[in-house]
Amino acid sequence: MRATIKDIAKKLNISPSTVSRALADRWDVNPETRNAVLEVAKELNYVPNPISLSLKLQQSMTIGLVVPEYTNSFFSNIMTGIKSVIESRGYSLLIMQSGESPAMELKNLKILESKLVDGFIVSVTHQTANLDYYNELLNSNTPLVFVNRICPSLTASAVLIDDRKWASVVVEHLIENGCRRIVCLRGPKNLSVSRERYAGYLMALRKHHIHFDGNLVIDTGIFIEDGIEAAHRILEGDIKPDAIFCFSDPVAIGVVKTLKENGVNIPGDILVSGFSESRKALIIEPNLTSVEQPTFEIGKTAAELLLEQIKNKKTTPRRVVLEARLNVRESTTRKHTK
Structure with missing residues (x-):
């Protein structure tokens, strides 16, 4: 039988509402309680109900990812890193491929926006011409994180190496x-x-x-x-x-x-x-x-930055520089x- 929030609450002797807030990464939950909830959720193989979550949080519970291609191991490893973070929080990942085409990149972004995604993770094409659109997203406080390939002229969160x-x-x-x-x-x-x-x-x-x-x-x-x-x-x-x-x-x-x-x-x-x-x-x-x-870590860090922005739209943009070898x-x- 599928585990529920009530099952987690019963095991920890806390209220279902506390479990719900912990799973949603709310600010008003003690970090120790949140960690305990996540640990038990994993133990019980708890899978969040996306429809229920989206109604409660007024979010689509989806994140949009746009990359130049995903046949190469570089971007597929980044995707794996993203999913390792978001799936335990009840989010799904919608993946789009620009094919190194600025026009396709813009089309991808607009499709994802029409799907009401809660935020974007993007690696731009080598000829990106969509700065105006990215500026619109940022000006409207839409959560956005760039990975690997960035737009240096934009004040936006990014994860990359030196x-x-x-x-x-x-x-x-x-x-x-x-x-x-x-x-x-x-x-x-x-x-x-x-x-x-x-x-x-x-x-x-x-x-x-x-x-x-x-x-x-x-x-x-x-x-x-x-x-x-x-x-x-x-x-x-x-x-x-x-x-x-x-x-x-x-x-x-x-x-x-x-x-x-x-x-x-x-x-x-x-x-x-x-x-x-x-x-x-x-x-x-x-x-x-x-x-x-560190492609997996790039994806993981980007997802964590994006979830921070989704949680608090006024989060200051951060650039995270990871080590390589x-x-x-x-x-x-x-x-x-x-």
């Missing part, structure tokens, strides 16, 4: 391995993570007193095909790099594939690094050095002979 710092860490790793002519495939200029990772590339060069050569910087798209195209430009030009720093794993995978097909040894001739730790980084040969982001693999590891 892309500049970690790009610098990657490039310093390449420098420490003897590289001096490091190509930077910096991605789209108007994407915030691209700009930050490019800034990290420049920071590492300055720190090690390496002359900046603009010919070593190539703007790219975000897909494997864009890495393939960039690799052909490198092979057909006079750049002659000893390392290639790619702003994302898909671009790096396209580079590795193309260089290998043209007889370039990785890492013997050229070191290649990516960023964001996709599953394919562990499949491609050689395995790809990359920065691993560099996973060094064969694509940047040269074998030293004695």
Whole structure:
């Protein structure tokens, strides 16, 4: 038989109304009582009734998520982190995919708004043109949290890593391995993570007193095909790099594939690094050095920030910067002979 609020109340010897308020994360419930309620609810496999909750709280009990795509493990892990927080609170997640299209992103947002979602978690497209719409949401006190890809000009809550710092860490790793002519495939200029990772590339060069050569910087798209195209430009030009720093794993995978097909040894001739730790980084040969982001924690933190906003619409926007780590693999590891 399905567990009810009364069952939880009976086990804890408290009133059903207290249980209801604890499950709704109300401010007027003692934290110890709330934790006890959540623990017993888990023990009894209690599943909130969304219709009942929405009537009581005058909320839809749904959260809207808009991401560029969810076939990649990066965004699917973020989704898992979000669900780990919201489902125990009785919320459902409506997921929309923009396909890297600003028009589709806007359409997704309007569909979710028509569904009366209680708040939005968004990772913008690499060509987002929807700042006015996001401003409208913020001005109307609609709960909104950005993840990974943000809109720097907006005063909104966000969860991300320090892309500049970690790009610098990657490039310093390449420098420490003897590289001096490091190509930077910096991605789209108007994407915030691209700009930050490019800034990290420049920071590492300055720190090690390496002359900046603009010919070593190539703007790219975000897909494997864009890495393939960039690799052909490198092979057909006079750049002659000893390392290639790619702003994302898909671009790096396209580079590795193309260089290998043209007889370039990785890492013997050229070191290649990516960023964001996709599953394919562990499949491609050689395995790809990359920065691993805490995707589950990003989703979890974003959900917690959003629920805070839903609970109190006047919550001050917060930017949470999480740690990452560099996973060094064969694509940047040269074998030293004695």
